[in-house]
Amino acid sequence: VGAKVTIHRAGDVIPEIVSVAKPKQGWRMPAKCPVCGGEVVREEPYIAHRCINPFCGAQRLERLRHFAAVVDIEGLGYSTLTQLIDRKMAEDPSDLFRLRKEQVIELDGFADKSAQNLVDRIAASKKPALGRFLSALGIPQVGEATAEMLAGEFGSIEKLRGASEEDLQRVEGVGPNMAREVFMYFDGHGGELVSKILKAGVAPEAAEPVGEGPLTGKTFVFTGTMETMGRPDAEALVRKLGGKTASNAS
Ligand SMILES: [Zn+2]
Known part of the structure; x- marks a missing residue:
């Protein structure tokens, strides 16, 4: 334009x-x-x-790639995903969990063993931590840190899906706009997508609720690279000790 x-x-x-x-x-x-x-x-x-339609054809490849990368399905990159889309074998992430070895073996670059490996790796990613699963969905405005925060606050995908805009706004760091977007996501096509993924056998692991501990009342922001652990692990540790995590200092 x-x-x-x-x-x-x-x-x-x-x-x-x-x-x-x-x-x-x-x-x-x-x-x-x-x-x-x-x-x-x-x-x-x-x-x-x-x-905001998670089933939108124009966003299919990037959404599938994002999902696969976040739930850690190693070896499921652009070239394989493009083939799966072209052959109408994968339209949304739930389809990945229904792939059979006989289908994968038909794709360029796969043989008996590599096809089995991919199917095994997909099966191994069926129990992602809840925060990781939320992050993989690509909900508008919900990045890694917000996903972890929502997971810690609601504990299960069922509770989060059932949350009203008011419930969401009660979470520290979630403003009215984000609350509306998250609510709209689960209320609309996003909820449909989550149902399809759960039906395909994916069971996000419930997050530990924020407990009481030495860090109760404190909020931590992690940025950059840490030497001994990744950011999600560091944030999980803070929450385990009673603290809260945020995506930016405010
Ligand atoms: Zn669209």
Whole structure:
């Protein structure tokens, strides 16, 4: 549309548009996604309008890749996923868990043993920690740290899905916009996707509720790289000791 845009990386999935300058005169933002017909939503405080349908064909490859990477399905990269999509063997993450060795063996680059290995690795990722699972879904505005926070607060996918906007807003660090987006996600197609994934045999492991401990009343923010453990592990440890974690200092 001839406009200049500024983008940033959001939630590890899709670049998000921060500002738009000088679109052509008379141009209007579409109200429906041109690919899937899904609802296009403007995400406050960003200027971005985007399709929030997790089944959207235009986002299929990136969403599948994000899911596979976050739940740690090693060896399920772009080339394999592209083939699975082209052959209509995978439309959303739930399909990955139904793949059989005989199907994988048909793909370029696979033989008997490698096909079995991939099917085994997918099966081994059926019990992700709840925070990781939430992060893998790519819920708008919910990155790794927020996903861990929601997991710690609600404990199970059922409780989180049943949460009202008010329940969500009670969580420290969740503002009205995020609460609305998370609620909308589970209330709409996102809820449908979660049901399909659970039905395919995925069972997210319940998160330990925030307990009382030496760090009760304190909030921790981790950034950068740590020498002895990854960020999710460090955050889990803080919560185990009664502390809270946040994605940024505020
Ligand atoms: Zn769409």
